[in-house]
């Protein structure tokens with residue numbers, strides 16, 4: 001109910017700091033960070049890690065404005081692995097899982113950017129764990145919103161993915177690959193603040209529509 005009220009009131013802004021026990025907690029996971037830059041824009045050379053964080057921040061703002069509780073796995077450019085010795089990537093992943101478990105996440109949204117040797121490939125794709133029906137439903141909702149973006153050239157379906165981040169909790173979890181940094185046009189778009197905000201809003205709308213149907 002709280003969700004509906006938040007939306008209907010035109011996103012009446014609440015104080016982000018106060019945890020509202022009546023509202024779901026969404027973990028927003030900006031992929032990569034620190035020495036792990038992820039992939040890189042084909043033209044802009046921007047690191048994926050930075051774009052992930054920018055979109056994650058917009059997403060947090062949108063969820064908070066609607067009254068949701070949000071936990072970010074990272075809030076700055078640093079990675080979560082501690083030191084950079086061998087095995088840092090797994091330590092980074094485990095830390096993310098710990099954050100998800102500690103806050104009793106009701107939903108996990110990981111934000112990433114894609115890269116493909118085929119430069120024509122573009123568009124957002126949402127991944128989910130095959131065995132989780134709820135994750136599939138959430139993925140489909142977000143995918144529809146991404147497909148509805150005016151910049152979307154070719155709508156696609158959500159896909160199964162066998163990834164660590166999709167198995168951190170029983171709660172619905174998705175990885176959103178917002179677009180392809182290997183496509184010059186999409187690389188430019190993903191570096192544009194207004195597009196980053198629009199992508200975040202598409203993810204947010206999909207998530208809210210999932211909550212509205214499942215609570």
Ligand SMILES: [Zn+2]
Pocket residue numbers: 031032038039048112113
């Ligand atoms: Zn990534």
